[in-house]
Amino acid sequence: MRRSLVLAAVGASLMTSGCVQTRQYADLQFAPPQGDYKLLVLRPDVQVGSVTTGGLVEPRADWTEQARANVIAALRAQQGGRGGETLIMERRDSLAGVPPEQVAEIERLNAAVSQSIALHKYSGATLPTKRRRGLEYTLGEDAVRFGQRTGYDYALFLHAEDSFASTGRVALQVLGIAGCAIGFCAPNIGGAGQFAYASLVDLKTGEVVWFNVLQAGSQIAGIKMGDIRSPAGSAQMVDRLLGRMKAGREVRRAQAAQRRSQ
Amino acid sequence: MNAELSRRALLAGGGAAAAVLAAGPVGARIPPSSLQPLIGPGYRPTDADELGMWQQMQRVEEEVAGSNLLVKDEGLNRYLQGLIGKVGGPAARDMRIYLARIPDFNAVMFPTGFSVIFTGLLLRMRDEAQLAGVIAHESSHFLLKHQIRQWRDTKRRTDVLSFATMLGGMAGGAAGIYTGDLAQLAQLGTILTLLRYNRQLEAEADALGIKLIAGTGYDPLSMSETWGQLIGEVELSARVRRKRPDRGYSIFSTHPAPRERMIDLRQSAAELKVPGRSYDRGRERYLQAIGGIRPTLFDDQVKLNDAGATRYIVETLAKDGWNGQLRFTEGESLRLQNADALQDRAALSYAAAVAYPDAPADAWRWHGIFLMKAGRRDEGRAALQRYLALAPSAPDAPFVRQMLVS
Numbered sequence: 149m150r151r152s153l154v155l156a157a158v159g160a161s162l163m164t165s166g167c168v169q170t171r172q173y174a175d176l177q178f179a180p181p182q183g184d185y186k187l188l189v190l191r192p193d194v195q196v197g198s199v200t201t202g203g204l205v206e207p208r209a210d211w212t213e214q215a216r217a218n219v220i221a222a223l224r225a226q227q228g229g230r231g232g233e234t235l236i237m238e239r240r241d242s243l244a245g246v247p248p249e250q251v252a253e254i255e256r257l258n259a260a261v262s263q264s265i266a267l268h269k270y271s272g273a274t275l276p277t278k279r280r281r282g283l284e285y286t287l288g289e290d291a292v293r294f295g296q297r298t299g300y301d302y303a304l305f306l307h308a309e310d311s312f313a314s315t316g317r318v319a320l321q322v323l324g325i326a327g328c329a330i331g332f333c334a335p336n337i338g339g340a341g342q343f344a345y346a347s348l349v350d351l352k353t354g355e356v357v358w359f360n361v362l363q364a365g366s367q368i369a370g371i372k373m374g375d376i377r378s379p380a381g382s383a384q385m386v387d388r389l390l391g392r393m394k395a396g397r398e399v400r401r402a403q404a405a406q407r408r409s410q
Numbered sequence: 411m412n413a414e415l416s417r418r419a420l421l422a423g424g425g426a427a428a429a430v431l432a433a434g435p436v437g438a439r440i441p442p443s444s445l446q447p448l449i450g451p452g453y454r455p456t457d458a459d460e461l462g463m464w465q466q467m468q469r470v471e472e473e474v475a476g477s478n479l480l481v482k483d484e485g486l487n488r489y490l491q492g493l494i495g496k497v498g499g500p501a502a503r504d505m506r507i508y509l510a511r512i513p514d515f516n517a518v519m520f521p522t523g524f525s526v527i528f529t530g531l532l533l534r535m536r537d538e539a540q541l542a543g544v545i546a547h548e549s550s551h552f553l554l555k556h557q558i559r560q561w562r563d564t565k566r567r568t569d570v571l572s573f574a575t576m577l578g579g580m581a582g583g584a585a586g587i588y589t590g591d592l593a594q595l596a597q598l599g600t601i602l603t604l605l606r607y608n609r610q611l612e613a614e615a616d617a618l619g620i621k622l623i624a625g626t627g628y629d630p631l632s633m634s635e636t637w638g639q640l641i642g643e644v645e646l647s648a649r650v651r652r653k654r655p656d657r658g659y660s661i662f663s664t665h666p667a668p669r670e671r672m673i674d675l676r677q678s679a680a681e682l683k684v685p686g687r688s689y690d691r692g693r694e695r696y697l698q699a700i701g702g703i704r705p706t707l708f709d710d711q712v713k714l715n716d717a718g719a720t721r722y723i724v725e726t727l728a729k730d731g732w733n734g735q736l737r738f739t740e741g742e743s744l745r746l747q748n749a750d751a752l753q754d755r756a757a758l759s760y761a762a763a764v765a766y767p768d769a770p771a772d773a774w775r776w777h778g779i780f781l782m783k784a785g786r787r788d789e790g791r792a793a794l795q796r797y798l799a800l801a802p803s804a805p806d807a808p809f810v811r812q813m814l815v816s
Contacts, residue, residue: 193469195466197462200565200568200569201568201569201572201573202564202565202567202568202569202570202571202572203568203572204564204565204568206459206462206561206565207462207463207465207466208458208461208462209458209461209462209464209465210458210461212462212465213465240472248476249476252473252476316569320572320573320576323573323576323577323580324576326580327576327579327580332579332580332582334576334579
């Protein structure tokens with residue numbers, strides 16, 4: 149439910165035809181983690197479905213399993229290249245010494261905050277008090293305590309979904325394009341695509357320091373901009389989502405000033 | 411709620427007349443004998459669409475099972491699990507039941523065989539037979555594979571609609587006619603048939619559910635009583651608020667009209683009852699099982715600030731005899747309406763409540779306060795002393811003690 153709200157809100161704001169889009173926000177003082185840090189990735193939430201002729205997304209268990217395994221592998225490879233120590237939790241109880249209820253609580257808290265971020269940063273309901281102030285959200289003391297208990301510096305939450313047009317949907321699209329010749333044109337019925345978001349929480353302060361939303365798809369059923377069911381497609385999605393983590397505005401300004409003075 | 415709004419918005423488009431035509435008459439009663447469970451014990455899906463649905467539901471169940479809304483009373487949870495094990499038909503051993511603290515008259519079944527019961531339901535049920543009826547209805551959704559059947563039906567209809575719209579548009583395009591409006595009407599028709607299918611499923615679940623409870627020896631009449639209670643509550647709630655009852659059975663309603671269901675269920679009960687057999691109501695067992703949380707159930711209901719509904723519930727439960735808890739709840743609801751005219755009646759309810767041995771401590775407290783207000787100080791002090799004796803560590807106990815000293 150929460151997830152679908154986030155999806156709807158963000159989907160509406162990023163609606164464009166046939167492209168890959170990301171939009172990230174960062175805390176003003178955010179510097180992407182480098183070097184010796186410990187990152188905990190909470191249970192990546194992956195869902196893959198098939199788009200029926202009528203435009204409904206039907207979840208597919210086999211594709212989802214495939215994609216989840218590939219996304220986890222891609223995350224591991226990507227984080228390995230950054231120098232930090234990363235643990236990817238595949239289940240809520242895969243963190244020794246931390247009861248699954250506590251993991252569930254932090255997940256739910258993050259879901260609620262993410263929903264708020266989606267609403268106020270991505271779907272146009274901007275808050276005047278938060279304008280031009282980067283990402284100003286926090287999971288509060290609970291996240292700090294969670295960090296102390298687990299010994300991790302950052303927590304990364306990730307949700308990814310992908311869908312593929314069924315044969316019927318593609319046939320319908322073909323009809324729609326063919327119709328253009330006789331005056332009834334429906335060249336972009338759409339209905340399949342990739343959607344993912346990630347949020348990075350600093351477990352020392354509890355703050356959500358970085359948030360990114362990725363949307364990749366086309367308005368033409370049958371044309372895809374990625375496929376997280378395959379290892380290459382998962383790596384591409386993880387790279388699009390997490391590969392270009394930008395520092396916060398104040399950090400970037402300071403860096404620019406430093407460069408000018410050199 | 412949202413769904414209802416958007417449905418209303420659809421209607422506003424002027425499709426009302428067309429809608430009535432498209433919906434047609436509501437189907438006739440389904441005889442319970444015509445239904446058999448579609449699944450046996452240990453059912454596991456094999457089709458791709460159902461596998462996908464089950465996988466998705468795994469996470470949903472994990473969320474539900476870990477929710478802090480769940481009531482943790484172990485005995486009560488065991489009791490509910492036992493009940494679904496009794497009336498759950500062939501899948502009785504596979505189903506799970508969760509009790510959520512939500513003061514609404516509702517229960518839901520998920521496609522993988524787990525059910526969520528709302529505490530508001532437990533408040534309203536007069537005995538085990540009534541509760542068993544609701545649980546059997548929910549179990550029947552699982553036994554008849556309703557969710558996947560509904561999904562397949564939705565899929566089929568939206569598929570057909572998409573092609574029809576596209577082809578219609580092309581035909582119109584070729585002939586130079588704009589078909590946008592027609593396409594919209596067709597869409598409305600599709601939604602209506604979807605909902606009718608839904609009503610059909612509800613009626614099926616009623617029919618199989620009543621068969622299940624009659625088979626296990628519960629009075630099958632209990633299911634129609636439950637609907638009678640729902641109708642009565644909705645009507646009184648509306649009347650007290652001076653509103654028209656939201657009957658919830660317009661052409662867009664997903665469930666059949668409560669009154670129709672009640673009548674159908676009564677007829678089915680008559681069909682199923684074997685003359686000479688004695689049927690169980692299980693009132694004592696039921697009250698014992700919910701005893702631990704019952705004060706909370708009443709308290710949650712009172713705090714909804716729905717005086718009509720509260721009155722209806724209290725009076726319905728009082729058909730089995732008044733007691734201190736019921737009178738106290740009646741008093742609370744009256745007092746909290748904060749109308750001068752009702753305060754005397756509230757005082758009477760508290761006075762009646764304390765005459766029963768099961769009166770909650772708070773009944774003595776309010777009885778005492780109302781007596782003091784009426785100038786009957788000695789009696790008031792006695793009542794407050796009784797309150798302190800019953801609840802010596804109540805948050806307001808020091809304050810009450812101070813009152814008694816001065």
